Amino acid sequence: MLRISVQVEDFDAAQETAALTEGRHDVGAVASFIGLVRGEGERLEALELEHYPGMAEEQLTAIAKEAQDQWPLDAVCVIHRFGKIEVGGQIVLVIATSRHREAAFDAARHIMDYLKTDAPFWKKEHPKDGQDGTWVEGI
Amino acid sequence: MSERPTRLLYFAWLRERMGTAEEEVVLPESVRTVADLLDFLANRNEMAEAALADRAIIRVALDKKVASADASIGNASEIALFPPMTGG
Numbered sequence: 001m002l003r004i005s006v007q008v009e010d011f012d013a014a015q016e017t018a019a020l021t022e023g024r025h026d027v028g029a030v031a032s033f034i035g036l037v038r039g040e041g042e043r044l045e046a047l048e049l050e051h052y053p054g055m056a057e058e059q060l061t062a063i064a065k066e067a068q069d070q071w072p073l074d075a076v077c078v079i080h081r082f083g084k085i086e087v088g089g090q091i092v093l094v095i096a097t098s099r100h101r102e103a104a105f106d107a108a109r110h111i112m113d114y115l116k117t118d119a120p121f122w123k124k125e126h127p128k129d130g131q132d133g134t135w136v137e138g139i
Numbered sequence: 140m141s142e143r144p145t146r147l148l149y150f151a152w153l154r155e156r157m158g159t160a161e162e163e164v165v166l167p168e169s170v171r172t173v174a175d176l177l178d179f180l181a182n183r184n185e186m187a188e189a190a191l192a193d194r195a196i197i198r199v200a201l202d203k204k205v206a207s208a209d210a211s212i213g214n215a216s217e218i219a220l221f222p223p224m225t226g227g
Contacts, residue, residue: 035227050151052219055203080226092227112227119226120200120219122151135152138223 001075002064006056008083011093020075020097027074027097031104033112035092037085045128047136049082049091052120056080063114067096070110071103078111080121143216147180150221153197156190157220166212173199174208176218196222 001020005011013034021027037047064076077095085091092115096107116138123136144163154160170179176199181191191197199206201215212218 050154052148052150052200052203052221055200055219058203115226117224117226118205120150120221120224121226122222123225124151135222136225138225 002061002068003075003077003079004057004060004064005079006051006053006060007079007081010081010090011079013093013095016077016079016093017095020077020095024074024097026099028099029101029104030095030097031101031108032093032095033108034090035112037087037089037091039087040125043127044087044125046084046086046089046126047091048084048124048126048133050122050124051080051082055120056082059119060115063111063118066114067107067110071096071098071107073098073103073107076107076111078115080115080119082121084126145212145215146217148217148219150219153190153220153222156186158186171211172208173201173206173210173212176212177208177220180220191220198223 013032017030021030060078060080064078068076074097079093081091094108094111096104098104124133126133144165146163148161149157170176177191177194181188198221200219201212202217
């Protein structure tokens with residue numbers, strides 16, 4: 001099972017996890033990662049996330065499928081938000097489920113690593129002092 | 140290649156520096172590769188020239204697939220230009 005969503009709305013990790021495990025008695029491991037907006041030493045008020053509609057969903061799907069090919073996973077869920085997100089807010093959720101922990105841990109990390117450089121999202125910092133924001137540099 | 144319009148999209152600071160999020164252009168026959176396209180756009184005006192000055196940090200996607208500088212544009216109908224991605 002694969003769930004991919006690019007959305008403005010916040011997500012509920014517990015609810016998303018339950019959707020992957022309910023009624024399943026063969027899933028022994030759930031590894032999840034949540035990325036949050038850092039305040040950078042109280043300097044920031046929020047991050048603005050821009051994305052490329054269509055390509056963002058396609059790339060997240062490709063990255064998740066690659067993980068499914070590489071590890072024996074039961075399900076993968078990737079939710080990435082866009083728009084303005086306040087400090088402390090949730091940006092991204094990755095959940096990988098499997099029979100055993102190694103595959104779930106490794107797959108979740110792999111998906112997060114590739115999502116950083118291969119998913120078309122860009123972050124602009126919104127400072128507290130009202131100054132013009134600056135774009136976070138990628139590699 | 141026919142004289143059909145190509146949809147160009149710009150994201151993040153490239154969108155800001157190009158002064159637009161999208162436009163339609165008819166690309167001349169001479170624009171065959173991604174590198175040709177960047178040269179063509181940079182030569183149109185000073186704003187574009189400045190925005191595209193550092194070619195090493197400009198990423199290009201042909202119909203939503205990232206392409207290298209020497210990739211052929213072929214029949215791509217939507218071409219997006221953007222800085223390195225910062226997902227997650």
